[in-house]
Amino acid sequence: MADNRQKLTKIALSKVQKAGLRGLSFRTLADEVGIKSSSVHYHFPEKADLAQALIEQYSAAFTSQLETISAGGGSLMRKLSRFMDVIESVASSDSVCLCGMLAAELESLSAENRYALKRFFADMEDWLAREIAAHQAELSTSLEPHQLAKVMVSGVEGALIVGRVHGSTEHLAAQRTVLANLLRFEDRT
Amino acid sequence: MADNRQKLTKIALSKVQKAGLRGLSFRTLADEVGIKSSSVHYHFPEKADLAQALIEQYSAAFTSQLETISAGGGSLMRKLSRFMDVIESVASSDSVCLCGMLAAELESLSAENRYALKRFFADMEDWLAREIAAHQAELSTSLEPHQLAKVMVSGVEGALIVGRVHGSTEHLAAQRTVLANLLRFEDRT
DNA sequence: GTCTATAGGCAGATAGAC
DNA sequence: GTCTATCTGCCTATAGAC
Secondary structure (H helix, E strand, C coil): CCCHHHHHHHHHHHHHHHHCCCCCCHHHHHHHHCCCHHHHHHHCCCHHHHHHHHHHHHHHHHHHHHHHHHHHCCCHHHHHHHHHHHHHHHCCCCCCCHHHHHHHCHHHCCHHHHHHHHHHHHHHHHHHHHHHHHCHHHECCCCCHHHHHHHHHHHHHHHHHHHHHHCCCHHHHHHHHHHHHCECCCCCC | CCCHHHHHHHHHHHHHHHHCCCCCCHHHHHHHHCCCHHHHHHHCCCHHHHHHHHHHHHHHHHHHHHHHHHHHCCCHHHHHHHHHHHHHHHCCCCCCCHHHHHHHCHHHCCHHHHHHHHHHHHHHHHHHHHHHHHCHHHECCCCCHHHHHHHHHHHHHHHHHHHHHHCCCHHHHHHHHHHHHCECCCCCC
16 A cells, blocks of 8 residues: 555654654564565665654644644733643653654764754744744743743753653643743733 | 773763663673673673663762752852753763653663652752742742742753754753743842 | 565673683 | 673665565
């Protein structure tokens, strides 16, 4: 089937979010799809090609969700709350953010993989900074939007990784609470 | 030499902070110390034993630094700034926090390793929460100390991992700036 | 697109000599 | 404590048939 490529990326994404790229072998991946590892190499010649496909797919889906949030309008509180919803949705069942996981494995990634990773984090930061700047009047702080955005990016990635160790989502929840505290007004949307 | 055990943990620590536990092999580790891999197994029968020694050593050193900060007294700003100094000192040269790295590799760790990891993060959080609670009057927020502490733990771990992707310490610096903004008074110590 | 078969390498771990 | 030697297993990747 031609859609085995899709099955591969789908299963691989879930596996890498749990065990990392190193924790995924072409053999076990092939087994789960019901083909042989050599067939996986047909779709993705090298492991770095699979990783690249995962990052690009994941980034595109993420960006698309952020655009939906922007288009939905409303207060900054509403937007940031929905941003946290998106982050939370990837945290289920022993998984962390794909790119947070790969960032930990940075040393074993190809140059192309690394560049795509950089872009993912930069895009997230830029989106946050843009939204914050557009709603600065709602903020109870005069900190630079990009400073706040950097803290948020670090915060959610760290919360996913550390939270998983404790088997809880309390770190993400704390992130939400502190975030809300930075806002001058309550959510009225 | 009997102190080969020390050499092993020293080199292993540095390697794991860069490449992860999976990125370290008994063979290459042995090479760097100038012995054979079977001799490494003499000191650490299984890889999990080496990991355990690393976590415990790292945790003890970290705790000791936090105690020094507490004993030094001064304002909360001063203490948190020194806390950030400690975090920054592990960030040099493509390294992240040992426990942040291992947290990403959680799925491949032994039960004992996982428990030691949990304790590391819990201890850091408890220290932060304790200091915050003791200086609550200096805070410009009424958030729960443990909520703030969780955000800081997530924040610094995430900043190390994400910052490394960009080859910069800006994420850690942003953490510092936002932290300072939570404080009501300026540093007068 | 998928298969069989395999090359070639590296991993963790152990046995037994010294 | 360290060595040589080796077992066993897994990995990425490729060649060539179908």
